[in-house]
Every structure is written in C-alpha cells, then in structure tokens.
Amino acid sequence: MSEAKEVVEISKADPEVVSRIKNLSKTVPIVDTHNDFPYLLRGQLHYEFSSNGDFDFNHTTAHTDLTRLKEGGVGIQFFSCFIECQNEDRYSQDFNVPNSAVRDTLEQIDSVKRLCADYEIAVVSNSEDALKAFNEGKFVVTMGIEGLHQVDISLSVLRLYYELGVRYATLTHNGDNPFATSVSSVTGGLEDKGLSKFGVECVAEMNRLGMIVDISHVSDKTMKDTLKATKAPVMFSHSSCYGVTPHPRNVSDEVLLLLKKNSGVICINFYNPFITQSESGEATIEDAADHIAHAINLVGWDYVGLGSDFDGCSSVPVGLEDVSKYPELIAKVLERTNGTDEDVAKLMGGNVMRVWKASEVVAASLSSQQPNEANWEDRDWYVLGYGYPELFPGALQLKETKFRPTMSWEFL
Numbered sequence: 001m002s003e004a005k006e007v008v009e010i011s012k013a014d015p016e017v018v019s020r021i022k023n024l025s026k027t028v029p030i031v032d033t034h035n036d037f038p039y040l041l042r043g044q045l046h047y048e049f050s051s052n053g054d055f056d057f058n059h060t061t062a063h064t065d066l067t068r069l070k071e072g073g074v075g076i077q078f079f080s081c082f083i084e085c086q087n088e089d090r091y092s093q094d095f096n097v098p099n100s101a102v103r104d105t106l107e108q109i110d111s112v113k114r115l116c117a118d119y120e121i122a123v124v125s126n127s128e129d130a131l132k133a134f135n136e137g138k139f140v141v142t143m144g145i146e147g148l149h150q151v152d153i154s155l156s157v158l159r160l161y162y163e164l165g166v167r168y169a170t171l172t173h174n175g176d177n178p179f180a181t182s183v184s185s186v187t188g189g190l191e192d193k194g195l196s197k198f199g200v201e202c203v204a205e206m207n208r209l210g211m212i213v214d215i216s217h218v219s220d221k222t223m224k225d226t227l228k229a230t231k232a233p234v235m236f237s238h239s240s241c242y243g244v245t246p247h248p249r250n251v252s253d254e255v256l257l258l259l260k261k262n263s264g265v266i267c268i269n270f271y272n273p274f275i276t277q278s279e280s281g282e283a284t285i286e287d288a289a290d291h292i293a294h295a296i297n298l299v300g301w302d303y304v305g306l307g308s309d310f311d312g313c314s315s316v317p318v319g320l321e322d323v324s325k326y327p328e329l330i331a332k333v334l335e336r337t338n339g340t341d342e343d344v345a346k347l348m349g350g351n352v353m354r355v356w357k358a359s360e361v362v363a364a365s366l367s368s369q370q371p372n373e374a375n376w377e378d379r380d381w382y383v384l385g386y387g388y389p390e391l392f393p394g395a396l397q398l399k400e401t402k403f404r405p406t407m408s409w410e411f412l
C-alpha cells in the first residue's frame with residue numbers, strides 16, 4: 001500500500017525584500033555559526049576528497065556547496081569540527097574511558113584547512129581578519145568544536161585547538177563530560193549538575209584564550225551556571241526557542257532574557273524537530289522564521305543570529321532546504337517584524353561578530369594571566385613503571401599516579 005506524501009505549501013517570500021537582503025549581504029556578511037559539512041567528508045570519503053574526482057565543493061548534493069553559499073549571501077561560515085562522544089554507554093559517567101575523540105577532532109580541523117586551501121577559501125582566526133577577508137570578496141571560514149568531550153578532559157587540548165584556529169567550543173554534546181551536564185542526560189533521567197568546578201575553570205580558560213563559550217546542547221542549569229561564570233558574552237551556536245516549540249534542546253524565554261543581560265547571541269537552528277510540533281514532523285521556512293521572530297520580539301534585534309545545523313541534520317524545512325535560502329528566511333522574518341537595514345544586519349551576522357569581538361576584548365584584558373593548569377580531580381594518571389629521577393625531594397609522593405607495567409629497559 002502506498003501512502004501519498006503530504007505536500008506542504010508555502011508562500012513565496014516577497015521578491016523585493018529578498019533582493020533587498022541579497023544587496024545588503026554584499027556589504028554585510030551573513031554569518032552561520034553551525035554547519036557540519038566536514039563530518040560528511042569523514043563518513044563518506046574518509047577525508048580523501050582532494051584526490052576524489054567526483055567530489056567538487058562547488059557543486060554537491062548535500063545542504064552546502066560554494067555555489068549555493070554564494071547564492072545565499074553567506075559571507076562567514078563557522079564549520080563545526082564535530083566528533084560524537086564515543087563511549088558506547090551514552091549516559092556513562094566514567095570519563096576516564098580511553099577514546100579517539102582528540103585524533104578524530106584533529107582530522108576534522110585538518111580537513112577544513114585542506115578543503116579551504118583547495119578552494120581558495122580564507123580560514124581566519126580573528127573577527128577583524130574575518131571582516132577584512134569578506135571585504136576583499138573572499139568566502140570566509142572559521143571553526144568550532146561541538147562538545148568538550150572533544151578535548152578529552154584536558155585544558156591543554158583546548159588551548160591547542162585554539163592555536164589551530166578553533167574559535168568556539170560547545171560545553172557538551174549529547175552526553176555529560178567532566179565540565180558540564182548536557183540536556184540529553186537530564187531528559188534521560190540523570191541529575192542536572194550544571195557546570196562542574198572543573199567546568200568553571202574551563203570557562204575561565206576559554207575567556208582567557210578568547211574561545212567563544214557555546215551553550216547549545218547543555219542543560220538548563222549548565223546554561224545558568226555558565227552565564228554566571230563567564231566574563232565574555234556567550235553564544236548558542238545552534239538552538240531554537242522553547243517558547244515556540246517546547247523541545248528540550250531549545251532555549252527557554254527565561255534563559256533568553258539572561259542571555260540578553262550577558263550580551264550574548266542565540267543562533268537559531270533550522271532542524272525540523274526543534275522548530276515544529278506538526279504531526280507529520282515536517283517543518284517549513286515559516287516555522288524557522290517564527291523562532292527568529294520570537295527571539296527578536298522577546299529580547300530585541302541585538303541578540304539573535306543564524307545557526308542552521310545544515311549537513312548535521314537529517315531533515316530540513318520546506319523552503320529552507322540548503323545554504324542558498326538565507327535571504328528568503330530573513331524576508332520571512334521581516335513579514336513578522338519591522339526591521340530596518342541596521343536591524344537586519346545584526347541578525348545576518350552583526351551580532352555574532354560583536355560576540356566574537358567581545359571574546360577577543362575580554363581575552364586581551366586577561367592577557368597577564370597564565371594558562372590554567374587545573375586538572376579534572378578524578379582523572380587517572382598513568383606513567384611507565386618507576387625508577388625515574390625525582391624532581392625535588394618529596395615530588396614522587398605529591399600526586400596519586402598509577403603505574404603501567406614496565407617494558408624491558410634494554411631499549412632505552
């Protein structure tokens with residue numbers, strides 16, 4: 001028995017408004033803070049894209065390619081260098097379990113840099129360079145990581161990701177880590193412990209570095225704890241509004257008001273289940289526009305941006321199928337709000353750039369601070385055998401360190 005697929009009708013956005021947005025995007029970049037395209041390179045090509053004759057970033061059948069990014073007026077793209085939590089027990093609280101998240105994240109970062117080199121895309125590491133490259137007519141990319149499981153319990157790894165050009169870190173993905181509680185764990189029945197003591201240290205270190213603190217995916221308490229702990233404005237890189245669609249991944253009005261106090265930004269996610277409660281599960285561009293308009297109506301134009309989740313999600317709204325559709329989406333937002341060009345420019349990317357810049361200013365103000373040497377207190381530390389010289393009298397007794405069996409010393 002075949003079922004007729006429901007056809008969702010949407011009205012076209014006003015072409016005049018669409019061309020107004022497209023014109024504006026020539027001088028003001030549209031900035032999207034969450035696109036998972038690099039993950040497709042991992043799963044489908046094992047990163048062998050330069051040598052693959054069928055792969056062409058100018059034209060893909062995914063949500064993202066250069067032709068449609070250009071059509072959509074996207075000027076600056078944050079690519080998510082996402083790697084999932086690798087513990088088979090998704091609610092496991094044993095964070096000492098060995099995993100390859102760091103290797104796999106490094107491969108994601110490497111793939112972004114190589115892809116950008118292949119296609120003459122500017123990879124930038126600060127907000128000023130991003131705008132400069134955009135003004136020179138280049139397509140601009142920077143990076144984020146999606147969950148602190150990707151630093152594998154080590155602030156050293158966080159610092160080195162920063163050196164490699166990662167400019168935001170989401171505190172969790174769909175599982176807890178030593179830093180923070182994720183919303184998925186809470187909906188799975190675990191306690192909402194919020195930001196841990198080590199998480200507070202990590203937020204301080206992110207502030208010192210100028211790494212934007214991203215609180216998408218985290219629990220309600222983690223959001224509130226982070227907003228208290230951070231010295232810099234935070235970002236929701238890809239979250240929508242609970243006030244429109246009560247999905248646990250979305251952000252409550254209460255937290256949106258706290259975000260306004262923090263001068264942060266919420267970049268709205270387009271993934272169907274986050275933006276609609278329709279029976280079919282099908283969403284449209286209207287639903288995405290409703291979420292953006294809701295945030296604007298609640299907190300104003302200064303704290304809202306775009307964080308599509310393109311190429312990281314399995315369903316996208318009708319009318320908002322790929323990266324070419326941002327002007328149509330913004331035109332739909334303007335059907336719901338009275339925005340000036342100045343307001344629209346903030347939504348397009350001005351707010352994200354302001355938050356990025358503010359992170360850099362906070363980092364500059366903390367530049368006399370030393371790197372944070374805090375460790376997670378429950379970490380297992382291992383060293384080989386015994387017999388190494390002592391650093392100073394008593395040093396061998398200072399820390400609880402476990403020993404691996406020694407190998408034969410004749411190969412020293």
Ligand SMILES: [Zn+2]
Nearest residue numbers: 146217238312
């Ligand atoms: Zn996500």
